[in-house]
Amino acid sequence: MPELPEVESARQVVESRALGRLIADVDDSDTYECRPHVPGEIRSALVGRELATTHRRGKAMWCGTSDDGPLLGIHLGMSGRIHVSDSEGRGGGRAAGKPEWDRFTITFEDGGSLRLFDKRRLGRVRLDPDLTALGPDAAEITGEEFRTRIGKGNAPLKARLLDQGAIAGIGNLLADEVLWQSGLSPQRRTHDLASEELDDLRGHLHTAIRAAIQHGGVHTGEIIKHRRRDEHCPRCGAEMMRATVGGRTTWWCPVEQT
DNA sequence: AGCATTGTTTCACA
DNA sequence: TTGTGAAACAATGC
Numbered sequence: 001m002p003e004l005p006e007v008e009s010a011r012q013v014v015e016s017r018a019l020g021r022l023i024a025d026v027d028d029s030d031t032y033e034c035r036p037h038v039p040g041e042i043r044s045a046l047v048g049r050e051l052a053t054t055h056r057r058g059k060a061m062w063c064g065t066s067d068d069g070p071l072l073g074i075h076l077g078m079s080g081r082i083h084v085s086d087s088e089g090r091g092g093g094r095a096a097g098k099p100e101w102d103r104f105t106i107t108f109e110d111g112g113s114l115r116l117f118d119k120r121r122l123g124r125v126r127l128d129p130d131l132t133a134l135g136p137d138a139a140e141i142t143g144e145e146f147r148t149r150i151g152k153g154n155a156p157l158k159a160r161l162l163d164q165g166a167i168a169g170i171g172n173l174l175a176d177e178v179l180w181q182s183g184l185s186p187q188r189r190t191h192d193l194a195s196e197e198l199d200d201l202r203g204h205l206h207t208a209i210r211a212a213i214q215h216g217g218v219h220t221g222e223i224i225k226h227r228r229r230d231e232h233c234p235r236c237g238a239e240m241m242r243a244t245v246g247g248r249t250t251w252w253c254p255v256e257q258t
Numbered sequence: 259a260g261c262a263t264t265g266t267t268t269c270a271c272a
Numbered sequence: 273t274t275g276t277g278a279a280a281c282a283a284t285g286c
């Protein structure tokens with residue numbers, strides 16, 4: 001699920017429910033999700049501290065820790081979710097899942113926990129994560145930045161939207177959604193876009209992000225359920241078209257999106 | 259059995 | 273330089 005809206009929701013959960021709780025133990029033994037680190041390294045850095053602040057840029061989130069501790073970076077990958085439980089063990093999606101899909105766990109001294117629950121196991125946990133390759137956050141980017149970064153070069157528009165170095169936070173579903181909302185073909189060349197089209201696209205992007213956060217994720221977008229064979233554009237009724245653009249399966253309305 | 263998947267990284271190549 | 277496509281990563285679901 002995780003694109004920018006899901007990550008923002010996860011950040012808000014951490015912000016409201018996990019800060020200020022003393023860390024008693026950490027399970028960082030998943031050598032894939034916690035790789036470059038050796039088992040125990042993240043644990044040593046966190047035990048005795050508290051999560052103090054939360055941050056997000058694009059799909060990357062991270063926490064500051066107390067006593068000048070390291071930053072704790074968390075990436076949800078393709079299927080990661082954050083579960084936070086209270087001292088009674090309540091909340092945190094306990095019912096949702098197989099415990100073996102908890103890939104990283106912080107246990108608080110009060111008995112609750114923060115877990116990275118990740119079925120597909122492509123998430124990541126890092127100390128002091130490197131964020132230098134990320135472009136400006138898709139929810140915060142200014143009109144001028146957007147026009148400059150998106151409207152340059154000869155890439156297909158969708159490929160550019162998915163480029164986390166150009167703009168951070170847009171994934172495959174959100175890209176299809178905002179392109180449909182904007183009436184723009186994913187195959188349009190970026191240098192071919194007029195300023196008005198870029199401004200319009202950015203407007204739809206911000207609207208779609210807000211809506212997705214409010215409604216529970218990018219899968220609630222209007223076009224998402226129509227990304228299937230034999231489905232039709234909910235506005236004009238044309239049959240949806242499918243192709244690979246920017247390396248990802250892409251669905252769009254060939255009549256309205258030009 | 260085979261293919262697809264909301265993400266990232268790397269690499270060969272044009 | 274820019275951009276593309278494929279593969280690898282891991283694991284599940286249809």
